[in-house]
Amino acid sequence: MNEIFDEKQYVQQVVKMLKCSKEQKEEIRRQLEADIRDARERNESDAEIKQSLGSPVAMAEEFNRTFPESEGRKYRKAKRIRILLLILGIAVIVAVVVYRMLPKGVPIEESSIFKETEVEAQSEKLIALLDGGDYEAMAEIATSEMQPYLTEEKMEEAKKTIGDDWGTFRNFGKTYMTEIRQNGQSFAMVQMNASYDNVSVTYTLTFDAEMKLAGIYMK
Incomplete structure:
Protein backbone atom coordinates (compact mmCIF):
# COMPACT_ATOMS: atom_id res chain seq x y z
CA MET A 1 0.00 0.00 0.00
CA ASN A 2 1.36 3.43 -0.96
CA GLU A 3 2.02 5.62 2.09
CA ILE A 4 0.24 8.99 1.94
CA PHE A 5 2.20 12.01 3.12
CA ASP A 6 0.06 14.91 4.39
CA GLU A 7 2.44 17.80 3.84
CA LYS A 8 0.19 20.47 5.35
CA GLN A 9 -0.23 18.51 8.55
CA TYR A 10 3.51 17.78 8.69
CA VAL A 11 4.51 21.42 8.28
CA GLN A 12 1.93 22.53 10.84
CA GLN A 13 3.18 20.02 13.41
CA VAL A 14 6.78 21.15 12.95
CA VAL A 15 5.95 24.85 13.18
CA LYS A 16 3.85 24.30 16.29
CA MET A 17 6.83 22.84 18.16
CA LEU A 18 9.31 25.54 17.17
CA LYS A 19 10.64 27.71 20.00
CA CYS A 20 11.29 30.91 18.14
CA SER A 21 9.66 34.15 17.04
CA LYS A 22 6.57 34.28 14.88
CA GLU A 23 8.61 35.69 12.00
CA GLN A 24 11.11 32.83 12.21
CA LYS A 25 8.30 30.29 12.27
CA GLU A 26 6.84 31.71 9.07
CA GLU A 27 10.25 31.63 7.42
CA ILE A 28 10.68 27.95 8.32
CA ARG A 29 7.16 27.21 7.14
CA ARG A 30 7.99 28.66 3.72
CA GLN A 31 11.30 26.77 3.66
CA LEU A 32 9.65 23.41 4.41
CA GLU A 33 6.90 23.98 1.86
CA ALA A 34 9.53 24.86 -0.77
CA ASP A 35 11.57 21.74 0.04
CA ILE A 36 8.47 19.54 -0.32
CA ARG A 37 7.55 21.20 -3.62
CA ASP A 38 11.07 20.53 -4.94
CA ALA A 39 10.74 16.88 -3.91
CA ARG A 40 7.41 16.64 -5.73
CA GLU A 41 8.97 18.10 -8.86
CA ARG A 42 11.67 15.41 -8.65
CA ASN A 43 8.83 12.87 -8.63
CA GLU A 44 9.74 11.56 -5.21
CA SER A 45 7.04 9.38 -3.62
CA ASP A 46 5.26 10.28 -0.36
CA ALA A 47 7.24 7.59 1.46
CA GLU A 48 10.54 8.97 0.13
CA ILE A 49 9.63 12.54 1.13
CA LYS A 50 8.59 11.45 4.60
CA GLN A 51 11.76 9.42 5.07
CA SER A 52 13.92 12.27 3.86
CA LEU A 53 12.37 14.82 6.19
CA GLY A 54 12.10 12.61 9.27
CA SER A 55 9.44 12.90 11.94
CA PRO A 56 7.96 16.31 12.82
CA VAL A 57 9.39 16.01 16.34
CA ALA A 58 12.92 15.31 15.08
CA MET A 59 12.67 18.13 12.54
CA ALA A 60 11.48 20.64 15.13
CA GLU A 61 14.18 19.60 17.60
CA GLU A 62 16.83 20.07 14.93
CA PHE A 63 15.63 23.61 14.20
CA ASN A 64 15.39 24.43 17.92
CA ARG A 65 19.02 23.39 18.48
CA THR A 66 20.22 25.78 15.79
CA PHE A 67 18.31 28.87 16.94
CA PRO A 68 20.40 31.67 18.48
CA GLU A 69 19.63 32.76 22.06
CA SER A 70 17.84 35.86 20.74
CA GLU A 71 15.16 33.64 19.14
CA GLY A 72 14.74 31.80 22.43
CA ARG A 73 14.16 35.06 24.26
CA LYS A 74 11.58 36.15 21.70
CA TYR A 75 9.80 32.81 22.03
CA ARG A 76 9.70 32.98 25.84
CA LYS A 77 8.49 36.57 25.76
CA ALA A 78 5.71 35.70 23.29
CA LYS A 79 4.73 32.72 25.44
CA ARG A 80 4.48 34.89 28.55
CA ILE A 81 2.32 37.36 26.65
CA ARG A 82 0.01 34.56 25.46
CA ILE A 83 -0.34 33.26 29.02
CA LEU A 84 -1.01 36.77 30.32
CA LEU A 85 -3.66 37.37 27.66
CA LEU A 86 -5.26 34.04 28.50
CA ILE A 87 -5.37 34.94 32.20
CA LEU A 88 -6.78 38.38 31.39
CA GLY A 89 -9.36 36.79 29.11
CA ILE A 90 -10.46 34.41 31.86
CA ALA A 91 -10.55 37.29 34.35
CA VAL A 92 -12.77 39.33 32.02
CA ILE A 93 -15.15 36.40 31.56
CA VAL A 94 -15.35 35.85 35.32
CA ALA A 95 -15.93 39.56 35.90
CA VAL A 96 -18.76 39.64 33.35
CA VAL A 97 -20.41 36.58 34.91
CA VAL A 98 -20.12 38.01 38.43
CA TYR A 99 -21.43 41.39 37.23
CA ARG A 100 -24.47 39.73 35.68
CA MET A 101 -25.13 37.77 38.84
CA LEU A 102 -24.90 40.78 41.14
CA PRO A 103 -28.20 42.49 41.94
CA LYS A 104 -28.69 45.88 40.32
Whole structure:
Protein backbone atom coordinates (compact mmCIF):
# COMPACT_ATOMS: atom_id res chain seq x y z
CA MET A 1 0.00 0.00 0.00
CA ASN A 2 1.36 3.43 -0.96
CA GLU A 3 2.02 5.62 2.09
CA ILE A 4 0.24 8.99 1.94
CA PHE A 5 2.20 12.01 3.12
CA ASP A 6 0.06 14.91 4.39
CA GLU A 7 2.44 17.80 3.84
CA LYS A 8 0.19 20.47 5.35
CA GLN A 9 -0.23 18.51 8.55
CA TYR A 10 3.51 17.78 8.69
CA VAL A 11 4.51 21.42 8.28
CA GLN A 12 1.93 22.53 10.84
CA GLN A 13 3.18 20.02 13.41
CA VAL A 14 6.78 21.15 12.95
CA VAL A 15 5.95 24.85 13.18
CA LYS A 16 3.85 24.30 16.29
CA MET A 17 6.83 22.84 18.16
CA LEU A 18 9.31 25.54 17.17
CA LYS A 19 10.64 27.71 20.00
CA CYS A 20 11.29 30.91 18.14
CA SER A 21 9.66 34.15 17.04
CA LYS A 22 6.57 34.28 14.88
CA GLU A 23 8.61 35.69 12.00
CA GLN A 24 11.11 32.83 12.21
CA LYS A 25 8.30 30.29 12.27
CA GLU A 26 6.84 31.71 9.07
CA GLU A 27 10.25 31.63 7.42
CA ILE A 28 10.68 27.95 8.32
CA ARG A 29 7.16 27.21 7.14
CA ARG A 30 7.99 28.66 3.72
CA GLN A 31 11.30 26.77 3.66
CA LEU A 32 9.65 23.41 4.41
CA GLU A 33 6.90 23.98 1.86
CA ALA A 34 9.53 24.86 -0.77
CA ASP A 35 11.57 21.74 0.04
CA ILE A 36 8.47 19.54 -0.32
CA ARG A 37 7.55 21.20 -3.62
CA ASP A 38 11.07 20.53 -4.94
CA ALA A 39 10.74 16.88 -3.91
CA ARG A 40 7.41 16.64 -5.73
CA GLU A 41 8.97 18.10 -8.86
CA ARG A 42 11.67 15.41 -8.65
CA ASN A 43 8.83 12.87 -8.63
CA GLU A 44 9.74 11.56 -5.21
CA SER A 45 7.04 9.38 -3.62
CA ASP A 46 5.26 10.28 -0.36
CA ALA A 47 7.24 7.59 1.46
CA GLU A 48 10.54 8.97 0.13
CA ILE A 49 9.63 12.54 1.13
CA LYS A 50 8.59 11.45 4.60
CA GLN A 51 11.76 9.42 5.07
CA SER A 52 13.92 12.27 3.86
CA LEU A 53 12.37 14.82 6.19
CA GLY A 54 12.10 12.61 9.27
CA SER A 55 9.44 12.90 11.94
CA PRO A 56 7.96 16.31 12.82
CA VAL A 57 9.39 16.01 16.34
CA ALA A 58 12.92 15.31 15.08
CA MET A 59 12.67 18.13 12.54
CA ALA A 60 11.48 20.64 15.13
CA GLU A 61 14.18 19.60 17.60
CA GLU A 62 16.83 20.07 14.93
CA PHE A 63 15.63 23.61 14.20
CA ASN A 64 15.39 24.43 17.92
CA ARG A 65 19.02 23.39 18.48
CA THR A 66 20.22 25.78 15.79
CA PHE A 67 18.31 28.87 16.94
CA PRO A 68 20.40 31.67 18.48
CA GLU A 69 19.63 32.76 22.06
CA SER A 70 17.84 35.86 20.74
CA GLU A 71 15.16 33.64 19.14
CA GLY A 72 14.74 31.80 22.43
CA ARG A 73 14.16 35.06 24.26
CA LYS A 74 11.58 36.15 21.70
CA TYR A 75 9.80 32.81 22.03
CA ARG A 76 9.70 32.98 25.84
CA LYS A 77 8.49 36.57 25.76
CA ALA A 78 5.71 35.70 23.29
CA LYS A 79 4.73 32.72 25.44
CA ARG A 80 4.48 34.89 28.55
CA ILE A 81 2.32 37.36 26.65
CA ARG A 82 0.01 34.56 25.46
CA ILE A 83 -0.34 33.26 29.02
CA LEU A 84 -1.01 36.77 30.32
CA LEU A 85 -3.66 37.37 27.66
CA LEU A 86 -5.26 34.04 28.50
CA ILE A 87 -5.37 34.94 32.20
CA LEU A 88 -6.78 38.38 31.39
CA GLY A 89 -9.36 36.79 29.11
CA ILE A 90 -10.46 34.41 31.86
CA ALA A 91 -10.55 37.29 34.35
CA VAL A 92 -12.77 39.33 32.02
CA ILE A 93 -15.15 36.40 31.56
CA VAL A 94 -15.35 35.85 35.32
CA ALA A 95 -15.93 39.56 35.90
CA VAL A 96 -18.76 39.64 33.35
CA VAL A 97 -20.41 36.58 34.91
CA VAL A 98 -20.12 38.01 38.43
CA TYR A 99 -21.43 41.39 37.23
CA ARG A 100 -24.47 39.73 35.68
CA MET A 101 -25.13 37.77 38.84
CA LEU A 102 -24.90 40.78 41.14
CA PRO A 103 -28.20 42.49 41.94
CA LYS A 104 -28.69 45.88 40.32
CA GLY A 105 -31.01 48.49 41.76
CA VAL A 106 -33.02 51.10 39.90
CA PRO A 107 -35.44 53.69 41.33
CA ILE A 108 -38.95 52.24 41.61
CA GLU A 109 -40.37 55.14 39.60
CA GLU A 110 -38.26 54.02 36.63
CA SER A 111 -39.58 50.46 36.84
CA SER A 112 -41.71 49.10 34.00
CA ILE A 113 -43.00 46.30 36.27
CA PHE A 114 -43.79 47.84 39.66
CA LYS A 115 -45.96 50.82 40.58
CA GLU A 116 -44.95 52.76 43.64
CA THR A 117 -48.49 53.06 45.01
CA GLU A 118 -49.20 49.33 44.61
CA VAL A 119 -45.94 48.33 46.26
CA GLU A 120 -46.59 50.65 49.20
CA ALA A 121 -50.17 49.43 49.60
CA GLN A 122 -49.09 45.77 49.51
CA SER A 123 -46.41 46.47 52.10
CA GLU A 124 -48.84 48.15 54.49
CA LYS A 125 -51.31 45.29 54.02
CA LEU A 126 -48.71 42.68 54.94
CA ILE A 127 -47.57 44.61 58.00
CA ALA A 128 -51.19 44.94 59.14
CA LEU A 129 -51.63 41.16 58.76
CA LEU A 130 -48.43 40.60 60.74
CA ASP A 131 -49.60 42.96 63.49
CA GLY A 132 -52.86 41.07 63.67
CA GLY A 133 -51.16 37.67 63.76
CA ASP A 134 -52.94 36.54 60.58
CA TYR A 135 -50.05 34.54 59.21
CA GLU A 136 -52.26 32.32 57.06
CA ALA A 137 -53.40 35.37 55.12
CA MET A 138 -49.76 36.46 54.78
CA ALA A 139 -48.86 33.05 53.36
CA GLU A 140 -51.63 33.33 50.78
CA ILE A 141 -49.94 36.35 49.22
CA ALA A 142 -46.42 34.97 49.53
CA THR A 143 -44.29 32.89 47.19
CA SER A 144 -44.17 29.14 47.70
CA GLU A 145 -40.57 29.50 48.92
CA MET A 146 -41.65 31.94 51.65
CA GLN A 147 -44.77 30.15 52.87
CA PRO A 148 -42.98 27.61 55.14
CA TYR A 149 -41.49 30.52 57.12
CA LEU A 150 -44.80 32.32 57.69
CA THR A 151 -46.01 30.10 60.49
CA GLU A 152 -47.18 31.46 63.83
CA GLU A 153 -44.27 29.84 65.66
CA LYS A 154 -41.57 31.28 63.40
CA MET A 155 -43.10 34.74 63.03
CA GLU A 156 -43.74 35.16 66.75
CA GLU A 157 -40.18 34.07 67.44
CA ALA A 158 -38.92 36.67 64.95
CA LYS A 159 -41.00 39.40 66.56
CA LYS A 160 -39.62 38.57 70.02
CA THR A 161 -36.11 39.37 68.81
CA ILE A 162 -37.26 43.00 68.73
CA GLY A 163 -39.38 42.98 71.88
CA ASP A 164 -41.88 40.95 73.89
CA ASP A 165 -44.55 43.63 73.85
CA TRP A 166 -44.64 45.97 70.87
CA GLY A 167 -47.81 47.70 71.90
CA THR A 168 -50.28 49.22 69.44
CA PHE A 169 -49.26 50.35 65.96
CA ARG A 170 -49.06 54.12 65.67
CA ASN A 171 -47.83 55.17 62.23
CA PHE A 172 -45.43 54.62 59.38
CA GLY A 173 -42.34 56.72 58.99
CA LYS A 174 -40.09 57.01 55.95
CA THR A 175 -40.45 54.50 53.12
CA TYR A 176 -37.77 53.64 50.58
CA MET A 177 -38.42 51.58 47.46
CA THR A 178 -36.26 50.22 44.64
CA GLU A 179 -36.40 47.60 41.94
CA ILE A 180 -33.74 44.89 42.16
CA ARG A 181 -32.75 43.07 38.98
CA GLN A 182 -30.83 39.83 39.30
CA ASN A 183 -30.34 36.84 36.98
CA GLY A 184 -33.11 38.00 34.65
CA GLN A 185 -35.63 38.50 37.45
CA SER A 186 -37.05 41.67 38.98
CA PHE A 187 -38.05 42.29 42.59
CA ALA A 188 -39.42 45.28 44.43
CA MET A 189 -37.62 45.96 47.70
CA VAL A 190 -39.26 48.15 50.31
CA GLN A 191 -37.90 49.50 53.58
CA MET A 192 -40.55 50.92 55.91
CA ASN A 193 -40.18 52.37 59.38
CA ALA A 194 -43.11 51.69 61.72
CA SER A 195 -43.74 53.07 65.22
CA TYR A 196 -45.49 51.14 67.97
CA ASP A 197 -46.20 52.05 71.57
CA ASN A 198 -43.07 50.36 72.86
CA VAL A 199 -40.78 49.79 69.87
CA SER A 200 -39.79 51.08 66.47
CA VAL A 201 -39.45 48.52 63.71
CA THR A 202 -37.75 48.75 60.33
CA TYR A 203 -39.30 46.34 57.86
CA THR A 204 -37.54 45.22 54.68
CA LEU A 205 -39.98 43.51 52.33
CA THR A 206 -39.30 41.97 48.93
CA PHE A 207 -41.94 41.27 46.28
CA ASP A 208 -41.68 39.34 43.04
CA ALA A 209 -43.12 40.52 39.74
CA GLU A 210 -46.56 39.17 40.75
CA MET A 211 -46.45 41.23 43.94
CA LYS A 212 -46.08 38.15 46.12
CA LEU A 213 -44.01 38.39 49.26
CA ALA A 214 -40.58 36.92 48.53
CA GLY A 215 -38.74 38.08 51.64
CA ILE A 216 -39.28 39.78 55.00
CA TYR A 217 -36.80 41.10 57.54
CA MET A 218 -37.43 43.04 60.75
CA LYS A 219 -35.04 44.94 62.99
